[in-house]
Amino acid sequence: MKKLIITLLAISSCTLFTFAQNPSTREMDRINWMEFAEFVPEKINTVLLPTGTLEPHGVINNGADNTAPFAMAKDLADKLNALIAPTLNYGITGSMANYPGAFQISEEAYAPFIRDILKGLARNGFKNIIILNGHGGGQTAVLQQVAEKVSNELGVRTLVINWWTYASDVTMEVFKEDGGHAGLNETAYIQAIDPSLVHKERYNPNQATAYPQNKAWSAVPFPSSIGLYQEGQGYPNFDQKQADEYFRKVNDKVLKLIQDTIAKWELAGL
Template sequence: MKNLVYLLLVVISIPVSALATEQATDPSTREMDRINWMEFQEWIPNKINTVLLPTGTLEPHGVANNGADNTAPFAISTTIAKRTNAMVAPTLAYGMTGSLAAYPGAFKMSAEVYKPFVKEILQGLVKNKFKNIIIINGHGGGQTAVLKEVAAEIANEHGVRTLVINWWSFAADITQEVFNENGGHAGWNENAFIQAIDPSLIQQDRYNDDLATPYPQNGSWSATPFPSSIGLYQEGEGYIKFDQKKADEYFTKVTDKMASFIVEIKTKWDKAGL
């Protein structure tokens, strides 16, 4: 009886916070701008050494929000963070908007400013002891080339491992699988992705097919600004249909593929001893 009482006293004397820490299998949040610095120190890098960095820009997207290129990679990152055992860095919301820069609400950063800015951010992630830096990119054009270039420089200069993924092109096969046709900038695929994340960001009543223009094939013409905020990759395909079931299916399949791929790349890095 005395031994039992002594054991109970020992258990009661252990701080509740200590028990919670021992039992915790996940940090209180996966978002870097929401976590406390002391908790961050407890988890990084001993338990988590991967960070997901969403990158995008502000530009028109048909009847979706101007920040769709930020909304998508952030939602992907928070959805797959636990499966990839990663933290999520704050979104880099300003990027290298191209031929849509003249539209209301758009912002444009030059490569001369964007490249050193991104490099400083990646260096900060290295300083915070992340071994794997995964850029989940939501905007293409020249921005993709800059991100790949800077990510390679950081990997070689600091001995870390970097990966850049353009989610929409990575998911091109899933676009065909779910919609049975090609998509486009702010086309059915991207609009559906945003619709799955937050339907309130889609203004369906403003849509008509005349808002879309197919991109020129074989460089046959060029227009600045581009005449439509919806650019179709292929003639006759990608016009928006507001199908919530397909939107949800698309989001699930894209994020599943992204998570599996990141885990696969990390496993191969580890096996190679890199």
């Protein structure tokens, strides 16, 4: 009996030790401040910051640019031993700002706001600040510029990823054609996350317009909420199997980029 009690106590101690290796949640807005202090920066020094905006996306949700990077962060956080900062849901929307439900934050307001967020993450002890950006256009340039300045100023390491551009080869691998804004690839990624956000009953291929090549023309608002990267390619197909495959392969590619970048930072002693 005594041996049994000792064994049970040992198992209990091991269990508690195991739980102590990982936080109760990876989401910063759900973790308690005392638990945060137990893990950052001693056990966790990487943070994932999803950024996006609210704008039209064909037959998927207006917040697709937020839904995608947050889902990506949740999928990768354990593998990277990272926490997830709250998603920055408003961004520099650009030529689709006049569509219903869209929001436009000026660069003059966005740049100092994102700068203070990055500084706050650094102040809280994160060494690796990984921005998973869900929205392109002018927002990309601002994120890259601000991240570079904060890195040089505070000695932290920053990485800004536009997932759809970085995974363009995955789009070609899975779909055998190029995608687009709210096109084949982005619609598939959202469909893999939550099919209820995809309203294919509202889909009309005439909603799609190919982006102008070589800046041959411009229109504001952009005439379609689905923007194709190539003429005749990238129309949504709503194939769930392909959507799930695409989600997995995109995340795997982004994961490897982050892991390789951190490993090289460490190797260089930065």
